[in-house]
Amino acid sequence: xxxxxxxxxxxxxxxxxxxxxxxxxxxxxxxxxxxxxxxxxxxxxxxxxxxxxxxxxxxxxxxxxxxxxxxxxxxxxxxxxxxxxxxxxxxxxxxxxxxxxxxxxxxxxxxxxxxxxxxxxxxxxxxxxxxxxxxxxxxxxxxxxxxxxxxxxxxxxxxxxxxx
Amino acid sequence: xxxxxxxxxxxxxxxxxxxxxxxxxxxxxxxxxxxxxxxxxxxxxxxxxxxxxxxxxxxxxxxxxxxxxxxxxxxxxxxxxxxxxxxxxxxxxxxxxxxxxxxxxxxxxxxxxxxxxxxxxxxxxxxxxxxxxxxxxxxxxxxxxxxxxxxxxxxxxxxxxxxxxxxxxxxxxxxxxxxxxxxxxxxxxxxxxxxxxxxxxxxxxxx
Numbered sequence: 001x002x003x004x005x006x007x008x009x010x011x012x013x014x015x016x017x018x019x020x021x022x023x024x025x026x027x028x029x030x031x032x033x034x035x036x037x038x039x040x041x042x043x044x045x046x047x048x049x050x051x052x053x054x055x056x057x058x059x060x061x062x063x064x065x066x067x068x069x070x071x072x073x074x075x076x077x078x079x080x081x082x083x084x085x086x087x088x089x090x091x092x093x094x095x096x097x098x099x100x101x102x103x104x105x106x107x108x109x110x111x112x113x114x115x116x117x118x119x120x121x122x123x124x125x126x127x128x129x130x131x132x133x134x135x136x137x138x139x140x141x142x143x144x145x146x147x148x149x150x151x152x153x154x155x156x157x158x159x160x161x162x163x164x
Numbered sequence: 165x166x167x168x169x170x171x172x173x174x175x176x177x178x179x180x181x182x183x184x185x186x187x188x189x190x191x192x193x194x195x196x197x198x199x200x201x202x203x204x205x206x207x208x209x210x211x212x213x214x215x216x217x218x219x220x221x222x223x224x225x226x227x228x229x230x231x232x233x234x235x236x237x238x239x240x241x242x243x244x245x246x247x248x249x250x251x252x253x254x255x256x257x258x259x260x261x262x263x264x265x266x267x268x269x270x271x272x273x274x275x276x277x278x279x280x281x282x283x284x285x286x287x288x289x290x291x292x293x294x295x296x297x298x299x300x301x302x303x304x305x306x307x308x309x310x311x312x313x314x315x316x317x318x319x320x321x322x323x324x325x326x327x328x329x330x331x332x333x334x335x336x337x338x339x340x341x342x343x344x345x346x347x348x349x350x351x352x353x354x355x356x357x358x359x360x361x362x363x364x365x366x367x368x369x370x371x
């Protein structure tokens with residue numbers, strides 16, 4: 001059982017960082033993506049719950065935790081501020097589901113896949129390796145990032161629990 | 165295809181939206197009563213405006229199992245419409261319609277699921293047809309798609325649309341009651357910005 005005192009919640013369009021033994025969690029990811037970053041030496045983690053791929057495509061983009069590009073940059077900054085080193089940080093991704101299937105898959109319906117692609121692109125650009133992913137499909141996910149060892153636990157309704 | 169920037173709205177706009185919700189939900193309730201052949205009472209719909217951060221906290225929390233019904237809206241306006249029910253409310257509706265006694269979603273048969281989909285179809289369809297009659301706009305809706313999952317995951321779909329233009333989400337909460345059974349449902353209409361203007365203009369209100 002996880003100790004409730006160690007849990008730090010990350011809401012929709014939100015991000016946070018923690019040192020070991022903190023547990024960062026975000027509940028009910030749908031088409032949004034959870035970007036989990038981890039420095040295994042400093043045992044520092046960061047988690048963002050992003051909703052949209054690209055802040056440059058949106059006029060009102062002041063909420064930086066909402067977008068894959070700006071949230072990732074801020075998350076790395078915040079981790080460095082509490083002792084992480086950028087060259088040690090690795091990433092895991094979860095979410096980006098397509099919750100409803102429509103025959104004419106409009107732009108609006110593919111936002112999950114676009115969120116995943118944008119998260120991968122920004123991490124690659126920043127030189128952060130993606131060491132594991134659990135993305136796509138058509139179901140919601142709750143994720144927990146354990147900063148003691150960097151494991152990411154993914155919980156679902158009807159699709160089991162996994163650890164990446 | 166942006167939705168509405170909720171921060172742009174004044175009290176008059178909100179009143180108009182509330183009234184649209186009231187009429188739409190009222191029509192939907194009548195349709196539901198006819199379908200179930202029961203007397204259904206409806207509470208006064210509430211217009212909820214929430215920060216993106218707090219969207220997933222309605223409907224019993226982000227991990228609570230809910231039923232979401234989503235359809236595409238086209239014609240003179242474009243966007244999406246969603247109807248969301250808590251698990252318990254979904255059981256009650258199916259139990260009334262199918263004369264069943266279900267207490268867990270795992271007990272649903274395929275027939276129960278299509279009955280629920282039909283309820284969603286009728287509720288959203290009558291909501292939209294009252295909006296069309298009110299505004300004299302042509303509104304075409306797609307066949308609804310249904311999903312059972314965590315509230316956070318289901319609500320991420322409309323939240324992302326609203327998130328494209330602002331940090332708030334607007335939706336209309338409606339409570340139905342049949343006897344002692346209370347069913348709470350949420351209608352979320354997500355017109356794009358031009359459509360929103362069209363709706364308001366057609367009702368004689370400017371944005």
